[in-house]
Amino acid sequence: MVMSQTKAAFGQAEPADYESAVSARNISKNYGAVEALRDLSLEFPRGQLTSLLGPSGCGKTTLLKIIAGLLQPSAGEVEVNGHTVTGPGPDRAFVFQDFALLPWATVMRNVAFGLEMRGVAKSEREGIAAKYIAEVGLSGFEHSYPHELSGGMRQRVGLARALSVDAQVLLMDEPFSAVDEQTRRKFQEDLLALVQHENKTFIFVTHSIEEAVYVSDQIAILLPRPSRVSEIIRPSSFRSKGVDNIRRDPEYLDIVDQIWASLRSYVE
Amino acid sequence: MPNRSLLLKILSAVILFGAWEIAGRVPVSFAFPTFLESMAALVRMTADGTIFTAYAETLKPLIVGVAISTVLGIAIGLWVGLSQFFDWLFSPIFIVMQAAPLAALIPLLVLAYGIGLTSKVLVVCIMAMPVIVLNTSSAVRNTPESMKEMGRAFLASDTAIVLKIIIPAASPVIFAGLRLGISAGFIGAILSELKITPTGVGDIITYSRSIADYPSMYAAIFSIILLAVLFLNLLEKIEVVLFKGNQRGYVSD
Ligand SMILES: Nc1ncnc2c1ncn2[C@@H]1O[C@H](COP(=O)(O)OP(=O)(O)OP(=O)(O)O)[C@@H](O)[C@H]1O
Ligand SMILES: [Mg+2]
Numbered sequence: 060m061v062m063s064q065t066k067a068a069f070g071q072a073e074p075a076d077y078e079s080a081v082s083a084r085n086i087s088k089n090y091g092a093v094e095a096l097r098d099l100s101l102e103f104p105r106g107q108l109t110s111l112l113g114p115s116g117c118g119k120t121t122l123l124k125i126i127a128g129l130l131q132p133s134a135g136e137v138e139v140n141g142h143t144v145t146g147p148g149p150d151r152a153f154v155f156q157d158f159a160l161l162p163w164a165t166v167m168r169n170v171a172f173g174l175e176m177r178g179v180a181k182s183e184r185e186g187i188a189a190k191y192i193a194e195v196g197l198s199g200f201e202h203s204y205p206h207e208l209s210g211g212m213r214q215r216v217g218l219a220r221a222l223s224v225d226a227q228v229l230l231m232d233e234p235f236s237a238v239d240e241q242t243r244r245k246f247q248e249d250l251l252a253l254v255q256h257e258n259k260t261f262i263f264v265t266h267s268i269e270e271a272v273y274v275s276d277q278i279a280i281l282l283p284r285p286s287r288v289s290e291i292i293r294p295s296s297f298r299s300k301g302v303d304n305i306r307r308d309p310e311y312l313d314i315v316d317q318i319w320a321s322l323r324s325y326v327e
Numbered sequence: 328m329p330n331r332s333l334l335l336k337i338l339s340a341v342i343l344f345g346a347w348e349i350a351g352r353v354p355v356s357f358a359f360p361t362f363l364e365s366m367a368a369l370v371r372m373t374a375d376g377t378i379f380t381a382y383a384e385t386l387k388p389l390i391v392g393v394a395i396s397t398v399l400g401i402a403i404g405l406w407v408g409l410s411q412f413f414d415w416l417f418s419p420i421f422i423v424m425q426a427a428p429l430a431a432l433i434p435l436l437v438l439a440y441g442i443g444l445t446s447k448v449l450v451v452c453i454m455a456m457p458v459i460v461l462n463t464s465s466a467v468r469n470t471p472e473s474m475k476e477m478g479r480a481f482l483a484s485d486t487a488i489v490l491k492i493i494i495p496a497a498s499p500v501i502f503a504g505l506r507l508g509i510s511a512g513f514i515g516a517i518l519s520e521l522k523i524t525p526t527g528v529g530d531i532i533t534y535s536r537s538i539a540d541y542p543s544m545y546a547a548i549f550s551i552i553l554l555a556v557l558f559l560n561l562l563e564k565i566e567v568v569l570f571k572g573n574q575r576g577y578v579s580d
Contacts, residue, residue: 124476129479155476161492161496163570173482176482176484
């Protein structure tokens, strides 16, 4: 059930309007003596993008991996589309913070890996992979190996791999951290379009407050270890005003300031 | 680039053979022939076919032993690397095998298996297998966790994780183990011919030494080293063909 911490935060929005695609309930996670998450609860509305924002080492990756079914929580449970998560499933795809590419495989094989594991025939999966390679701007590099690519290009390979399996829930761990500012802005716009046109649920980790406010329907701010949700912010008005005007919108600027105000106490 | 490395190889060969020629002419010892004398002996043995009949004998235990060590060694190494239980069961055996003085074990082998092919194959295996097993298992154990995690996230089965992630990731270290193991196998093959029954190349070495025909003796030794070097080069080619992207270092940032 939703804990009092989130109830208080939800005060500024109306949670009842949204159906949850993913629910994290009372999640705790200990790594030996290190307590990464403590009693964290959070709802992820279907068809929307939720950002996780918080200081480094606060457990964002840990939460994402628990939702992916890659890690078992020490307590609590995750539900995806009403089913309790016991392991990885076809309904979720992951973009890894450290890319996790196969160095001996070409860009094409790396991007098609998820489809290959799902038993899609070679010609078909290469067609799909080629489409997403083009989408992330890597056309012409299909037959390159990861060591021949720059950091940002490798990150895009990981992005294309996750997009190509067409999962309902996309778990993205700092997916734009290594790309250049221009590409980053383009990807943010593409992401907004993706959220709008496809009924997918995005869970997005970032360190950039501006990025979070720009792309998110909902922003969850996490406290430092042991982590729980301290605040949930739902930008409301500027989303409809068109991509180009968001960064000038007063509400956008207010929310950026507000988040910085709550985070700065942990930096000091 | 490949041209330059070929040039360097030729250069180091010229220096080595030059030093050998000079050491033979000084002479370092009356039992040490010059490079040219040894090569002449090698040409003579090749011309009259002695060397071929010798290798027909020597290659038997060598090829059988190396083949068994490669297949069994990699299979056991994978097992040991993947399962705690097999690690506990097998690792000590191979560590002891690697440390054991082989010369002391040969009489035991002969006692148990006679002086035939079996004993010689076993000597090759004892020399070659431990390093193959130990390298394979440690490479498997050191597969980056993030790659295996990626495999699970994209729904790879356990078999697919072993075949498509663990084995390719471990391949550079497995091949390094194969190189060491196969070189040791060559030593084992010659050792068995010197210590069990003199046949093949071991027979040429023993016999020409007994009649003080040192050029022939060194020619035989040279030929086995040459064969080993050629074989290791072939192995390197196979590795390049199988795992192209692994060649160069992979830095993740
Ligand atoms: N495998 C592990 N073993 C032990 N401790 C771990 C492990 N993984 C993470 N931790 C600890 O858990 C905490 C949360 O880690 P996590 O990677 O989830 O942080 P994060 O919020 O993603 O940080 P960043 O923003 O820097 O990526 C960290 O303090 C880390 O030390
Ligand atoms: Mg992280």
